[in-house]
Amino acid sequence: MSLESAASHKKINLRRPDIMTAVQAQVLTHYRSELVERIRANGGVIATSELTIKLAKEFGFCYGVERAIDLAYAAKKYFSEVSPHTPIYLLGEIIHNPEVNDQISNLGIQIISPKPTDEELEQLQSGDAVIIPAFGTEVGTRKKIEAKGCIIVDTTCGDVMSVWKRVRQYSKESVTSIIHGKAKHEETKATTSQARAYGSGHYLVVFNLGETDYVCDYILNGGDKHAFLEKFKGAHSDGFDPDLHLRAVGVANQTTMLRGETEEVQRRFKAVMIKKYGAAEVEKHFRFFDTICGATQDRQDALEKLLVEPMNLLIVVGGYNSSNTSHLAEMGEAKLPTYFIMNAAKMQSDKLIVHYDQHKKQEVETRDWLPAGKINVGITAGASCPNNLIEDTIRRLFELRGVSVQELLAG
Numbered sequence: 453m454s455l456e457s458a459a460s461h462k463k464i465n466l467r468r469p470d471i472m473t474a475v476q477a478q479v480l481t482h483y484r485s486e487l488v489e490r491i492r493a494n495g496g497v498i499a500t501s502e503l504t505i506k507l508a509k510e511f512g513f514c515y516g517v518e519r520a521i522d523l524a525y526a527a528k529k530y531f532s533e534v535s536p537h538t539p540i541y542l543l544g545e546i547i548h549n550p551e552v553n554d555q556i557s558n559l560g561i562q563i564i565s566p567k568p569t570d571e572e573l574e575q576l577q578s579g580d581a582v583i584i585p586a587f588g589t590e591v592g593t594r595k596k597i598e599a600k601g602c603i604i605v606d607t608t609c610g611d612v613m614s615v616w617k618r619v620r621q622y623s624k625e626s627v628t629s630i631i632h633g634k635a636k637h638e639e640t641k642a643t644t645s646q647a648r649a650y651g652s653g654h655y656l657v658v659f660n661l662g663e664t665d666y667v668c669d670y671i672l673n674g675g676d677k678h679a680f681l682e683k684f685k686g687a688h689s690d691g692f693d694p695d696l697h698l699r700a701v702g703v704a705n706q707t708t709m710l711r712g713e714t715e716e717v718q719r720r721f722k723a724v725m726i727k728k729y730g731a732a733e734v735e736k737h738f739r740f741f742d743t744i745c746g747a748t749q750d751r752q753d754a755l756e757k758l759l760v761e762p763m764n765l766l767i768v769v770g771g772y773n774s775s776n777t778s779h780l781a782e783m784g785e786a787k788l789p790t791y792f793i794m795n796a797a798k799m800q801s802d803k804l805i806v807h808y809d810q811h812k813k814q815e816v817e818t819r820d821w822l823p824a825g826k827i828n829v830g831i832t833a834g835a836s837c838p839n840n841l842i843e844d845t846i847r848r849l850f851e852l853r854g855v856s857v858q859e860l861l862a863g
């Protein structure tokens with residue numbers, strides 16, 4: 453990994469073995485859990501006569517998140533040694549987990565807006581370091597930071613960049629990118645900016661199958677253009693005209709969506725293009741590229757397997773603005789009582805849990821959530837959740853049952 457200052461084109465190697473060795477040791481002390489590793493080695497289960505906890509086979513930090521955190525810590529170490537007065541800024545959040553962002557902030561890295569305000573841009577000086585988070589940043593934001601002569605520490609995940617590549621290709625071919633994702637999510641915003649950066653491409657973000665059907669119906673039957681643009685306000689490119697720009701579409705997705713839903717979005721767009729233009733012509737009107745990342749897929753697959761086992765409830769741990777975590781919670785909700793919590797403190801007692809309701813977009817309270825008697829509890833966590841938070845969750849559950857994990861492991 454190298455960093456490049458737009459002003460000087462100076463390359464800085466952050467991946468020096470001495471830096472990375474020190475950084476990885478520091479990262480482990482912040483986020484590792486020996487307890488979780490021990491339970492994993494034991495088949496993912498820890499039990500007493502009354503409480504059995506089962507961990508999903510895959511959960512927590514993904515390779516993209518680990519890389520982003522390592523690079524942020526490495527930047528701090530590098531600049532502390534060579535230029536201690538160089539300010540280091542982070543655009544928004546390194547990943548979607550408040551505890552991790554607090555740690556980054558505690559290192560002395562200053563958090564500014566994901567899309568810096570004019571005032572924030574004014575404050576940036578040539579030679580300052582600016583970290584781009586794992587989900588990337590918009591093309592315009594990057595250009596502005598480069599123009600200031602800042603040194604960019606780009607931690608954008610390779611899987612996000614492969615979506616960009618696909619969307620740029622659509623754009624060059626004047627194919628409108630249909631992005632299955634959340635229009636306000638940083639990754640999707642960065643991706644849509646790529647659709648506008650090259651050629652004459654347009655984009656439209658669809659969030660779910662309901663929106664997909666609305667667009668498909670418009671493709672087939674036309675409709676009220678004004679109502680269409682109003683419905684997708686903030687989710688389409690400037691100048692987007694549904695009468696002109698839905699003749700050829702290419703589907704891509706935010707990397708962390710539910711795979712089943714993304715496949716259905718692709719299937720419905722393809723079906724409508726066949727219906728409108730005929731099977732022989734479909735290639736001129738429809739493209740797709742599956743851009744769900746491997747880590748998201750592994751966590752969804754592992755949870756699907758866990759959900760087949762008998763369980764009384766599921767705990768999903770992670771940041772409330774984490775897309776991949778919210779989909780894990782969605783999968784759980786469809787099968788059993790599921791509590792999406794930011795950390796173990798949300799399990800206030802065995803009678804009260806405070807958890808995130810993603811439909812209401814707020815925390816809610818549930819009473820009498822932990823059944824008495826012998827129970828099985830499943831635990832999973834999104835790609836941005838460190839193992840130490842899983843450990844806290846396991847300890848808290850046993851504590852609520854009056855059992856010390858220390859005694860349990862010794863016994």
Ligand code: SF4
Nearest residue numbers: 514516609611707745
């Ligand atoms: S969830 Fe996927 S796309 Fe996001 S950082 Fe992890 S590996 Fe990369």
